[in-house]
Structure formats: C-alpha cells, structure tokens
Amino acid sequence: MRIKKEQIAEFNQKYENTVADELEQLGRALPGLEVSAIINKIAEFQVAIPSWALGAGGTRFGRFSFGGEPATLEQKLDDVGLLHALTQSAGAVSLHIPWDIPENYDELKQHAESHGILFDAMNSNTFQDQADAPVSYRNGSLNSNDPSVRSHAVEHNKEVIRIGEKLGSKSLTVWLADGSSFPGQLNFQKALRNTEKSLAEIYEAMPADWKLFIEYKPYEPNFYSTTIPDWGTSFALANACGERAYTLVDLGHHLPNTNIEQIVATLMMKGKLGGFHFNDSKYGDDDLTVGSIRPYALFLIFNELVYGMEHNTGNPHPAWMIDASHNIKDPLEDLIQSLEAILLAYAQALLVDRNSLEEAQQTYDVTACQEILQQAYRTDVRPLLRAARLQSGAAIHPLKYYRELGVREHLIRERGANSRASGL
Ligand SMILES: [Mn+2]
Numbered sequence: 001m002r003i004k005k006e007q008i009a010e011f012n013q014k015y016e017n018t019v020a021d022e023l024e025q026l027g028r029a030l031p032g033l034e035v036s037a038i039i040n041k042i043a044e045f046q047v048a049i050p051s052w053a054l055g056a057g058g059t060r061f062g063r064f065s066f067g068g069e070p071a072t073l074e075q076k077l078d079d080v081g082l083l084h085a086l087t088q089s090a091g092a093v094s095l096h097i098p099w100d101i102p103e104n105y106d107e108l109k110q111h112a113e114s115h116g117i118l119f120d121a122m123n124s125n126t127f128q129d130q131a132d133a134p135v136s137y138r139n140g141s142l143n144s145n146d147p148s149v150r151s152h153a154v155e156h157n158k159e160v161i162r163i164g165e166k167l168g169s170k171s172l173t174v175w176l177a178d179g180s181s182f183p184g185q186l187n188f189q190k191a192l193r194n195t196e197k198s199l200a201e202i203y204e205a206m207p208a209d210w211k212l213f214i215e216y217k218p219y220e221p222n223f224y225s226t227t228i229p230d231w232g233t234s235f236a237l238a239n240a241c242g243e244r245a246y247t248l249v250d251l252g253h254h255l256p257n258t259n260i261e262q263i264v265a266t267l268m269m270k271g272k273l274g275g276f277h278f279n280d281s282k283y284g285d286d287d288l289t290v291g292s293i294r295p296y297a298l299f300l301i302f303n304e305l306v307y308g309m310e311h312n313t314g315n316p317h318p319a320w321m322i323d324a325s326h327n328i329k330d331p332l333e334d335l336i337q338s339l340e341a342i343l344l345a346y347a348q349a350l351l352v353d354r355n356s357l358e359e360a361q362q363t364y365d366v367t368a369c370q371e372i373l374q375q376a377y378r379t380d381v382r383p384l385l386r387a388a389r390l391q392s393g394a395a396i397h398p399l400k401y402y403r404e405l406g407v408r409e410h411l412i413r414e415r416g417a418n419s420r421a422s423g424l
Helices: 005-013 016-029 035-044 073-087 105-114 147-167 188-205 231-241 260-269 295-311 331-351 354-362 366-377 382-392 398-405 407-415
Strands: 048-050 092-094 171-174 211-215 245-250 273-278 319-322
Touching: 005 073, 005 398, 016 035, 016 382, 035 331, 035 382, 048 073, 048 319, 073 092, 073 105, 073 331, 073 398, 073 407, 105 147, 147 171, 147 188, 171 188, 171 273, 188 211, 188 231, 211 231, 211 273, 231 245, 231 260, 245 260, 260 273, 260 295, 295 331, 295 366, 319 331, 331 366, 331 382, 331 398, 331 407, 354 366, 398 407
Parallel strands: 048 092, 171 211, 211 245, 245 273, 273 319
Antiparallel strands: none
C-alpha cells in the first residue's frame, strides 16, 4: 500500500482554513514569535525509524503479534514509507543486522528511494547467538575473556559496516548486552579494557566519513553490571576510539530520575553527542511511546538539545531515532504518536525565550527562570506542527488519516493476519 501526495492534499483541504486561523491566533498570543522560521525547523526535523519497531514489541514473557506486520525487508521499508508519507518527518530507516540482511542492494536502495527514505545508522547484534555461529555470546562479546569470541564479535561489526556502506549509511551504533549477572563474575577492568580494544578495532575498520555511536545502559539483560553502564563510560570509550566516535543517549537507558537533560548538555558541550534514541518509561527501559509518561522531562531535554544545536558547533547534528516497543498498540499508530510527541517537545523548546532566560539566570531570578520554561512548555504548539505538515505535504492530522484510510486493514489484507516481522 502506498499513499499518494494527491490523496493527502485532498484530505488536507478540509483543514487548511483551520490551520491558518490557529496560526493567526498563536501569532496574536505570542507577538514577536518568528512563526515561519519555527515552522521550517519543525518541517525539516527527521527521525529515523528502526526496522524492529514495525512489528509488535514483546517482553521476555511473550509477544503478541499484530496483524499485517512486515515480513520482509521491503515491507519494512514500505511501512516506513507510509509513516513518511503521512508525517514527512520519518525520512530514514535504521537497519539491524542480521535481522535485515539485503538480498539485492541496488533494488533495496531504489525501493527506499521511491519512498524518499535514507539509510541511517546500522545496528549490530552481539547480544544473541546466531544459528551457525562457531562461538557463543553467552558470557559477553566485545568484552569477552576469550579472544576468539571478541574477534568474532568485531568481525560481525565489520560485516555490518560493509553492508551499511553498500546502502549509503554513514554510521554504526553499537549496543552491548555485555556485563555480569552476579558479583565476582567479571573482572571489571579486564572487561572494559577488552571492550575498548574491540571498539578501537571496529572504529579503525570504518570508512573515513563514518561515525561510531556507543550506546550505554545500566542494567538488563545483565542485572549486576553492564560493561558500558553510563554516559561517562561511553564518553571515555568514544574518546579512546577517536574523533568520529560518539556517545549515544537512549532515554530509557538510565536509572530512575536521572537528569538526562544535564547529560545531554555535558555531551554537547564536549562535542560528543552523536545519536539519540527516543522512548519513554515509567519504571525502567520500558520503551513506551515517546511523551506518554513524562512529557515535561522530554521538553527539558529538548531545551538542552536546542541550546546545544545553536551553540555547540563542534557537536555534529545528532542522529535521531525512535527506539520504542509497542506491546499491544498498532506499531504504526504508536510511531505516529511518538513522532508527534518529539516534534511537540522540539517546538516547545524552540519557543523558549533564551535572552530572557539568560538574563534571569544572570540575576539569579529563579522564579523567572521557571516561568520562562513553563511559558514555552504550556503553549499549545500543535498549530505549528499542523502548519509544518501542511507546508511539507504531510497529512495535517496523520493519525486521523491513517485510520480513515484503514491502513492496518489494508496491510492485513495484503500480508495476512499472521505475518511476523523479524526481530526479537
Ligand atoms: Mn536504543
């Protein structure tokens, strides 16, 4: 199924006047607001969709498939294509190897191009044993005591780079499950040293225009320690690798109440925030819909991201990706909601009156600081999103149109009620 531009234009016709009225109202309420500049920024913001987010998510207890899941790599691209047609803000896909090994590279590239989709960061997998593997990752991968396990894991990452090169990707994300489940199981120093050496080898294998993103996570699947538990460890490893190695922040990979906005600020000041994975959580790495639990925290994070994008010229433009799982929701509906939440927080952060905030900070007017942030947060920025969508040819109300078109029903008819996406 494909959604044509003309269909979207026809849908939008019904709402165009309302969008113009709402914008006018917003302009009156916030005089001095550079409405068109903000709309352009929102329209330009692109978030990659990971190939594993297109099927139903599961937990370690089980997984309930969702009808019409994409069973092939082409179908995964088709789903991202649907999201992009509806929102014009999902113009990239992030592949996972070995779940997404292409059969015909040229055909796949053309297929992606026909949807207007680029290949974003490639993801390696050393947290599962593959069927024909001569070694096991049971006791670690890049951190392993066993040189043959390490070299197998390094070689896998090199293979992922080679696949990504053929698709036009420019970055590799490494997330490791490596760690220990019980005290004493692992020599922390040896594990970290092995990881550093392995990552350096992978880094050296990257083409000169590639970036390496090092993801961290404090626990799970190992519950006593992980070898890259936090941003500091990731930062140290990135520095040890070289200038094209960066830290990747995944919102769910923090202990409860961690001040993620401060981590973002520190990394951007050091020019080392490379990638960003969006999701939300109540308890742990819940991978819930972005903005579904703590939208204010997301806004505060975006406040630092916007500040960093404006001030830290040494930091590359971060690679944005949604890393969520949908449990019992329609994955595509969930992704539309996540995209909306990301853009809302971004738009709110763009509204922050930075000059007044700086003045209030200089004069220690703590009350004013809070007022300034919350003034932006409490502004209904949905008209700006709708205007940005209208401008870029997306559906003004993507979720509404998704349902009106009966996209899921179409997909079930096309692919069957029992098709399953590869992944966990
Ligand atoms: Mn992630």
